[in-house]
């Protein structure tokens with residue numbers, strides 16, 4: 001046995017069972033090709049291409065000067081938890097007190113915490129697909145069982161209340177979804193979420209993990225609706241959000257939950273043993289973000305909407321691509337399965353993983369295969385890039401697929 005294989009055997013089973021994040025893997029490969037001198041257009045990462053608004057950066061600088069250098073309370077500074085409670089009231093019609101809020105190191109951390117706190121081995125977690133790559137792996141870490149419920153392309157990639165109801169069993173503990181969605185950009189309307197909520201009202205032991213990290217990047221007229229605002233479900237909905245997407249603050253690592261006190265207490269207990277309170281300077285920056293004006297956020301969203309139109313329009317011109325129109329977030333998610341089984345004479349494209357690898361190595365455009373998102377016919381293209389880069393990238397994709405026969 002090789003040394004590496006032997007070392008891998010020593011790792012805990014829970015780590016050997018874990019998949020590597022496909023988005024991070026593609027981004028790493030893209031960086032390597034760029035380092036070799038190739039002109040790579042990287043559309044694999046889920047990250048705004050804007051800078052954090054200046055007033056938020058100023059708050060961080062002030063926090064350093066004011067001496068916020070020590071450990072912070074495990075659940076976050078009181079002023080940040082208050083700012084988040086105010087934000088939930090203002091934007092989401094959810095009435096939580098600061099004691100219901102726990103701040104963590106990014107929404108990813110918040111989601112992982114809640115799953116650890118609620119899911120016992122063998123418990124089922126219904127995940128609305130297509131879903132963000134980390135959901136199923138977080139459930140695996142908690143020894144839960146992911147039950148994937150697929151939203152059809154024809155229904156804008158959204159799961160219906162009837163589909164969800166059919167998947168519920170006595171072991172269902174959590175239902176998990178993101179709206180706006182990564183990777184599809186689908187936005188669940190108030191009517192759709194109320195219908196889903198009505199089913200869940202009948203099942204008292206089921207909790208809802210509502211991932212609202214893309215809340216502000218919503219192009220619909222109706223806007224965002226939070227399932228946590230439905231009074232009958234309030235105590236069973238854990239609302240997860242953060243600053244990464246709406247305020248272009250991915251590297252600052254601030255996420256939060258708003259939840260019933262006993263769930264918030266469970267998360268605080270876990271966090272108290274694993275990470276403690278998150279970065280003090282970033283917390284002060286996030287406080288400014290939640291208390292501040294949303295003008296920059298609105299401007300960024302306008303740019304994402306314009307790019308959505310640009311990319312969707314260009315993708316629709318590619319023969320064989322089936323293209324949805326995302327209502328939010330910053331991704332396009334075309335179905336490229338028309339090209340499965342085709343070849344450029346040397347490389348056979350069997351699936352979306354082959355498609356993305358081939359595209360990266362031949363056209364130097366990095367995208368992410370839909371397989372990791374529970375949608376093996378699709379690829380995810382981030383639209384968080386300049387208009388010129390996006391137009392050039394889609395042209396390269398168009399030229400590349402023209403060679404597949």
Ligand SMILES: Cc1ncc(COP(=O)(O)O)c(C=O)c1O
Pocket residue numbers: 046105106107108109132178181182211213242243244250253254255
């Ligand atoms: C659907 C979804 N939820 C959560 C996250 C994590 O956000 P954060 O950067 O705050 O951890 C992401 C990031 O890509 C995401 O796409």
